[in-house]
Amino acid sequence: MKLILKIWRQDGPQDEGDFEIHQIDQVSEDSSFLEMLDQLNEQLLGEGIEPILFDHDCREGICGTCSLTINGLPHGPENSTTTCQLHMRKFSDGDTITIEPFRARAFPVVRDLVVDRSAFDRITQAGGFITVRTGSAPDGNALPVPKDDSDLAMDAAACIGCGACVASCKNASAMLFTSAKAGHLNLLPQGKAEKDKRVLAMVSAMDGAGFGNCRNYGECSAACPKDISLDYIAKLNRDHAKAKIKKIFS
Amino acid sequence: MFTSSLGKKYIMALTGIVLIGFVFVHMAGNLQILLGQEAINAYAHALQSLPMPILWGSRVFLIVCVILHAWTAVVLIRENRAARPHANEIEVTKRAGLASLKMGFSGITLLLFIVFHLLHFTIRTIYPEYDDLMTTVGSPNEGEIHDVYSMVLAGFNHLWISIFYVVAMFSLSGHLAHGFSSVFQSLGIRSESWGKKLDLAGKAYAWSICLGFSIVPVLVTIEKFGFITFFETSTYSFPVALN
Amino acid sequence: MNLDSQIPEGPLSEKWDNHRFSSKLVNPANKRKYRIIVVGSGLAGGSAAATLGELGYNVDCFCYQDSPRRAHSIAAQGGINGAKNYQNDGDSIHRLFYDTVKGGDFRSREANVYRLAQVSTNIIDQCVAQGVPFAREYGGLLANRSFGGAQVSRTFYARGQTGQQLLLGAYSALSRQIAAGSVKMHTRSEMLDMVTVDGHAKGIITRNLATGETKAWTADAVLLCTGGYGNVYYLSTNAIGCNVTATFRAHRKGAGFANPCFTQIHPTCIPVAGDHQSKLTLMSESLRNDGRVWVPKNSEDAGKNPNDIREDDRDYYLERKYPSFGNLAPRDISSRSAKEACDEGRGVGPGGRGVYLDFSDAISRLGEDAIRERYGNLFQMYERITGENAYQRPMRIYPAIHYTMGGLWVDYNLMTTIPGCFALGEANFSDHGANRLGASALMQGLSDGYFVIPYTIGDYLAKSGGGAISPDAPEVKEVMESVRQRVDQLVSASGKRSSRSYHKKLGQIMWEYAGMARNESGLGKAIGEIQDLREDFNKNLLVPGSGDNLNAELERAGRVRDFLDFGELLCRDALERNESCGGHFREEHQTKEGEATRDDENFAHAAVWEHKGDGKIPIRHTEELKYDNVKLAVRSYK
Incomplete structure (x- = not known):
């Protein structure tokens, strides 16, 4: 198939970016979106143009490295799919495809379509852990965890930290990410001891990173390749309120 | 408590609850106009005669809620704009409804409406002559009381005002449609298992409120053009009110 | 080359205890005086950096990804073994040890494997306490x-994403140390060389991939936790960025490279669809529980719609050749059988490199819903990638490179032949011999990082006193x-061919x-062709752009150059290992039925290669493997 690609190019974080238009022929329907970009890059090399930079690594939908807003949708038009698992048969011959970076103040562009998502790491560093010294853990079966709680924690833990939630949000809010990370640990008995401290610290780190506010649109969950539910945002709202109230009255 | 991003959401939700409740009470009160002049006038008079601390306490409380709600919204919107400085070339929406996307617009419309509404019917600076509408109908004793019935009919006798009211009520319904279920989400008491029902309840509530408020200006307007006769226009205290 | 394995004295089950007791300790107050470099942030690197930081060492951790959470350990699906015997089904540390040694086709070191089995139980405890959401039973206990054909149920799992959950556990521990200031994390940083002084590891040189800055880091010890080299085949189930550069550069500086020819092939991957293919995707092996593998009997039928091929014209070759194990024959055996069928021209799909995995029998027996419940997500993934509905027509599968057992040679302390340089996880060679069992890779990475290196590095530092040099030292400047x-x-290469084209060719x-x-x-x-390809690479490579910013072509070119050298080493090792064992199948050494035949007399050793300089033939050393606790046996799956 033949495609027109309108692709964002930007030299560095401080530079102005703009779109560049390229045409690509003989794209296989069986190739993934990223393989199509590989093909374009080989073509650009031949034309003496610097290849387009984009983030990618595992190419099997789990590492969360790939990004790209494709025709206005983070990870493209398919539901529950990362860009690396999006295949070209979902497009038609002659289509024009607009490819942009994940846009948010908290995700500055590194180059072209590559953005810096280290703000997510900082949120985790603030409290996205259970304090357990290596070697000090009790037996794995010492603490039974109700299966339902464990399953809910697992649903949250499925978050791959790709940032599609932020990119899809009109306000670039990181609530779905933060709530999934906090929710995973808060739901488990192991995480209860630090629950209050965790939510306060993680929300404060999230706010400090320059993300916007949640307006309960639900776009994040719709864009999420792992279908993380809005329930975790509700849970974070609840846990945070409780923690604040406890702090005031303690 | 209220400085973080979530804190601001709590302010929006808590003041939102107050205002969601208020519009219902207000609408229920208004609808008494359909029962006739006596009912609405008596009701209005009873409200006006509440003890000072309760009457003014509620008024101040409501105004504080509106101001907090609007001010926090402004802060949130500014932060949100700053958080997404560069718009997408193609902006697509997958799930969010129009109402949720246009909360700012409906909110501003409502704020303008509230100011107008207070000046129109409560403080009465737009038509100061409404102050002179007095009657004994609905009075608990033989004394004259303010004729709210006539004021309302007179107020909606201006077509542009009726239209503005109805438009504002559509804004309100949009605002409520998202706001109602959003309150639950922001306070952390919504879940997707019953969230769909909650959203429906929110929409039903929003449309009921819209209908309840709009019915009076609509009826007055229809009557004005002579299609029906519902209100007892003969009881207008002053012909001046019809101007 | 000194290949003293440092195996402690005493009976097998007491070796690790004895060793821990005889190891020297670093005074807590002194720990903060030591600086340790950890390269890689996967299960091995992440857990090592977190644990060493927690102990009080100053740790610098590096990864090429934009976040330590993205290391390729994340992609492991199946699970992690632990000799907990929670199922009361006869498991024990000794059984896990035995299964691992046997599964590795008797080419691993007994003492290391036993230690791995011992600490496997601690790993499960540690991960549970960190909040890893392992699957649970209704009573709330672990499921x-x-x-992988084990006779006991010892695998712990978190849906199909055990690797991600374990990595997130290690990453959360690492994040805690980063916040505490004990670990400094350097993302988008690729190690390009190692600094040695008098043969001791003293630091590394990195390139910041975003800014292009090359920088020297010095320390008292260097840990390489940089994974395997499967991408030498271009197409593998590895992430695109996985590379051999860190370990190969250490190899060039004196670290022996052990058993590079031990590579594992996974039988159930989605076949190559065309020239555009950049990686291969694994489908869980569990599919073979209900799917029947076949190819057409006649090569003329290979192009037909599979549903039009009559039952009589189908060859269920695994069932035919291995009646008792059938479709569940081990990974290496079923992989090779698929290759044979395709070599005979009976392969299906693009390029004739695929075999059918047919669920129609299972669907008619159990119903589509039952199959959907078991494998729904896999069928969905298959459809996403191939566009085919596997409920209606058989899946196409083909083997792919998945894991590499070889790696830097390490002694019992995980130290390479360069003192002060340690290798952990898939980057070392130690525990899996010639073939890795399912659910053992995660176990080994975490064992090395959480429970082994914290002891052995203390011993090294206490005995050697470390001795970090200044980043301005002449030895550093030279490197x-x-x-x-x-x-x-x-960056000045201005030829005509992209590094990708060389990588692809090397892979072929x-x-x-x-x-x-x-x-x-x-x-x-192969050795000749690789040498020619390298020559061409040196002449005709094209790298656009500059070295001062993000330049993916430059990154790839550097990695491919090392792969070219390494590929030759792998072939050399495969050539010299004149036997078949585990993942290494030499056609000259097979039974009449096509089974691998080991040569224990001549090859019960680890082959360790010493680099002698560019253009020179490397030297092959050996470490004899002694089996005092298990009897060498022949695997049979008939």
Whole structure:
């Protein structure tokens, strides 16, 4: 198939970016979106143009490295799919495809379509852990965890930290990410001891990173390749309120 | 408590609850106009005669809620704009409804409406002559009381005002449609298992409120053009009110 | 080359205890005086950096990804073994030890494997306490499943994403240390060389991939946790960025490279669809529980719609050749059988490199819903990638490179032949011998990082006193200069061919001659072709842009250059290992039925290669493997 690609190019974080238009022929329907970009890059090399930079690594939908807003949708038009698992048969011959970076103040562009998502790491560093010294853990079966709680924690833990939630949000809010990370640990008995401290610290780190506010649109969950539910945002709202109230009255 | 991003959401939700409740009470009160002049006038008079601390306490409380709600919204919107400085070339929406996307617009419309509404019917600076509408109908004793019935009919006798009211009520319904279920989400008491029902309840509530408020200006307007006769226009205290 | 394995004295089950007791300790107050470099942030690197930081060492951790959470450990699906015996089904530390040694086709070191089995139980405890959401039973206790043909249920799992959950556990521990200031994390940083002083590891040179800055880091010890080299085959289930550069650069500085020819092929991957293919996707092996593998009997039928091929014209070759194990024959055996069928021209799909995995029998027996419940997500993934509905027509599968057992040679302390340089996880060679069992890779990475290195590095530092040098030392500057030159050389390459095209070509050579089945003439040919390809690479490579910012072509060119050298080493090792064992199948050494035949007399050793300089033939050393606790046996799956 033949495609027109309108692709964002930007030299560095401080530079102005703009779109560049390229045409690509003989794209296989069986190739993934990223393989199509590989093909374009080989073509650009031949034309003496610097290849387009984009983030990618595992190419099997789990590492969360790939990004790209494709025709206005983070990870493209398919539901529950990362860009690396999006295949070209979902497009038609002659289509024009607009490819942009994940846009948010908290995700500055590194180059072209590559953005810096280290703000997510900082949120985790603030409290996205259970304090357990290596070697000090009790037996794995010492603490039974109700299966339902464990399953809910697992649903949250499925978050791959790709940032599609932020990119899809009109306000670039990181609530779905933060709530999934906090929710995973808060739901488990192991995480209860630090629950209050965790939510306060993680929300404060999230706010400090320059993300916007949640307006309960639900776009994040719709864009999420792992279908993380809005329930975790509700849970974070609840846990945070409780923690604040406890702090005031303690 | 209220400085973080979530804190601001709590302010929006808590003041939102107050205002969601208020519009219902207000609408229920208004609808008494359909029962006739006596009912609405008596009701209005009873409200006006509440003890000072309760009457003014509620008024101040409501105004504080509106101001907090609007001010926090402004802060949130500014932060949100700053958080997404560069718009997408193609902006697509997958799930969010129009109402949720246009909360700012409906909110501003409502704020303008509230100011107008207070000046129109409560403080009465737009038509100061409404102050002179007095009657004994609905009075608990033989004394004259303010004729709210006539004021309302007179107020909606201006077509542009009726239209503005109805438009504002559509804004309100949009605002409520998202706001109602959003309150639950922001306070952390919504879940997707019953969230769909909650959203429906929110929409039903929003449309009921819209209908309840709009019915009076609509009826007055229809009557004005002579299609029906519902209100007892003969009881207008002053012909001046019809101007 | 000193290959003293440092195996402690005493009976097998007491060796680790004895060793821990005889190891020297570093005074807590002194720990903060030591600086440790950890390269890689996967299960091994992440857990090591977190634990060492927690102990009080100053840790610098590096990864090429934009976040330590993205290391390729994340992609492991199946699970992690632990000898907990929660199922009361006869498991024990000794049984896990035995299964691992046997599964590795008797080419691993007894003492290391036993230690791995011992600490496997601690790993499960540690991960549970960190909040890893392992599958649970209704009573709230941990669930297990049997995996990879094991006779006991000892595998712990978190849906199909155990690797991600374990990595997130290690990453959360690492994040805690980063916040505490004990670990400094350097993302988008690739190690390009190692600094040694008098043969001791003293630091590394990195390139910041975002800014292009090359920088020297010095420390008292260097830990390489940089994973395997499966991408030498270009197409593998590895992430695109996985590379051999860190370990190969250490190898060039004196670290022996052990058993590079031990590579694992996974039988159930989605076949190559065309020339555009950049990686291969694994489908869980569990599919073979209900799917029947077949190819057409006649090569003329290979192009037909599978549903139009009559039952009589189908060859269910695994059931035919291995009646008792059938479709569940081990990974290496079913992989090789698929290759044979395709070599006979009976392969299906694009390029004739695929076999059918047919669920129609299972669907008619159990119903589509039952199959959907078991494998729904896999069928969905298959459809996403191939566009085919596997409920209606058989899946196409083909083997792919998945894991590499070889790696830097390490002693019992995980130290390479360069004192002060340690290798952990898939980067070392120690525990899996010639073949890795399912659900053992995660176990080994975490064992090395959480429970082994914290003890053994203390012993090294206490005994040697460490001795970090200044980043301005002449030895550092010298290496730094050579790295800069190499980068400049690559960036000024203005030929015609992209680094990807070389990588692809190298992969074709490797897969053809050093893939599932190898033979002497093929391997010799491969070495020649790789040498020619390298020459061409040096002449005709094209790298656009500059070295001062993000430049993916430059990154790839550097990695491919090391792969070219390494590929040759792999072939050399495969050539010299004149036997078949585990993942290494030499066509010259097989029974009449096509089974691998080991040569324990001559090859019960680890082959360790010493680099002698560019253009010189490396030297092969051996570490004899002694089996005092298990009897060498022949695997049979008839």
